[in-house]
Amino acid sequence: MEGKKTPLYEEHEKLGGKIVEFGGWLLPVQYTSILAEHKAVRTAAGLFDVSHMGEVWVKGPDAMAFVQNLVTNDVADMIEGQVKYTPMCYPDGGTVDDILVYKFTAEKFYLVVNAANTDKDFAWMNQQLGKFSVTLENSSPSIGQLALQGPKALTILSKLTTAPIAELGYYHFLPEVQVAGIKAIVSRTGYTGEDGFEIYCPIADTPVLWEKVMKAGQEEGLLPCGLGARDTLRFECCMPLYGHELSDKISPLMAGIGFFVKLTKDSFVGKEALAKQKAQGLAQKVVGLELTGRGIARNGFSVKAHGQVVGKVTTGSVAPTLNKHMALALVDAAQAVVGTELAIDIRGKDVSAVVVKKPFYKRGQ
Amino acid sequence: MKNPQELKYSKDHEWVKVEGKNAVIGITDYAQSQLGDAVYVELPEVGAELTAGDNMGTIESVKAVSDINSPVTGTVLEVNEALNDAPETVNQEPYGKGWFAKVEITDLASLDDLMDEKAYEAFVAKEAEE
Numbered sequence: 001m002e003g004k005k006t007p008l009y010e011e012h013e014k015l016g017g018k019i020v021e022f023g024g025w026l027l028p029v030q031y032t033s034i035l036a037e038h039k040a041v042r043t044a045a046g047l048f049d050v051s052h053m054g055e056v057w058v059k060g061p062d063a064m065a066f067v068q069n070l071v072t073n074d075v076a077d078m079i080e081g082q083v084k085y086t087p088m089c090y091p092d093g094g095t096v097d098d099i100l101v102y103k104f105t106a107e108k109f110y111l112v113v114n115a116a117n118t119d120k121d122f123a124w125m126n127q128q129l130g131k132f133s134v135t136l137e138n139s140s141p142s143i144g145q146l147a148l149q150g151p152k153a154l155t156i157l158s159k160l161t162t163a164p165i166a167e168l169g170y171y172h173f174l175p176e177v178q179v180a181g182i183k184a185i186v187s188r189t190g191y192t193g194e195d196g197f198e199i200y201c202p203i204a205d206t207p208v209l210w211e212k213v214m215k216a217g218q219e220e221g222l223l224p225c226g227l228g229a230r231d232t233l234r235f236e237c238c239m240p241l242y243g244h245e246l247s248d249k250i251s252p253l254m255a256g257i258g259f260f261v262k263l264t265k266d267s268f269v270g271k272e273a274l275a276k277q278k279a280q281g282l283a284q285k286v287v288g289l290e291l292t293g294r295g296i297a298r299n300g301f302s303v304k305a306h307g308q309v310v311g312k313v314t315t316g317s318v319a320p321t322l323n324k325h326m327a328l329a330l331v332d333a334a335q336a337v338v339g340t341e342l343a344i345d346i347r348g349k350d351v352s353a354v355v356v357k358k359p360f361y362k363r364g365q
Numbered sequence: 366m367k368n369p370q371e372l373k374y375s376k377d378h379e380w381v382k383v384e385g386k387n388a389v390i391g392i393t394d395y396a397q398s399q400l401g402d403a404v405y406v407e408l409p410e411v412g413a414e415l416t417a418g419d420n421m422g423t424i425e426s427v428k429a430v431s432d433i434n435s436p437v438t439g440t441v442l443e444v445n446e447a448l449n450d451a452p453e454t455v456n457q458e459p460y461g462k463g464w465f466a467k468v469e470i471t472d473l474a475s476l477d478d479l480m481d482e483k484a485y486e487a488f489v490a491k492e493a494e495e
Contacts, residue, residue: 027399029428030401033456034401034426034427035402035453036402193423226425228401228428230425294407295405295407296404296405296430298430317427317428318404318427320427321494325405
């Protein structure tokens, strides 16, 4: 198998992780069981190696204005120490990537991008430099990242730091703290729908941090978690995954994350196209489906209405917390109404499904 | 988990327990561990006539779909309906309660292509290396 290795590759092998290639990286899809790891995050805590994620520094007097032009969400009202989730679009409204924006100061932002998109994103950002007085630095190769997720995440992390993480609000971060004696950025963010933290540290320190967090979480039932659980966790919360629910062909409006597109902003890349999509109505939308017949929908399967193909499954799986078979699918807008009965072509057999509300799972409900 | 000695094994990682002219079929411990948590099974129809190698159903895990090919030629007598509600049994007891189907063998020669436990272990070791 070919691919880049994170600083934790040897840890994953030691723990019996089943290694797969994902976005050019060799990472564990699971250690013991996707379902057990999924449940650990919902009920206790899970630790993910997300060192493959890309990080780009934006620095300079125009940093804020540059980011504001680059992404669809509004970063002008961000305070220092705040994080925002945002799509980043092409002029035609298609999605370059969905990213996290960390505001350190008005002149210093940190952008966290999807691993497989890092090079593409960095090139795209460079093309948008224009008149902005900023410098871009792709620091991905020198940064490791762990995601500690689940209702016990705070208890576990509190054992390793004196920093005020309990008071840290959702989607806020501490720019420089010590965790287990290691200098880190800690944000209260995640991709699982649970409370949790994402911890960025120098790549060389990542194995020690991993080991210390694993040890600290022993009594809380912390499990190391792979990409499989990461996918089912985000899927239940209907968080888009780039390449599935978002792509250069699928705009954030089509993906149903229009909340993160602020058309009231002065100008940004993709604004005109997105405003037009909104005014004219969308041709296709990403919907949630519950399979009422037997089977599991997989990425790429056709979705049908009255025998006609009206869309495609973007992600399909069992939703472990609900114990139901669910799917996300990009379908014609006419079918994208809750309660609409559709069918999914599962290897030549039409299996019935119904459009349901997103997300499938919400914490505390 | 040790592969039982009294069983026969296919290259598709199914096991066969020959009982007179009948064969009980399931997937091996290696197969279930490669597949991961089983979340859905599709069993064959009772009465279906199968030639060795024919698709007789599927087991799906969270991430993957695995076809179950009949390791023998015969007619399906019985299927393990309990797997519909508890597919995880395939992971927990691959050689016991996780059995898949029972087939009446109509061509005994179809058993000749199967491996004994020793040969299967060597086959798995070679596959795991690759």
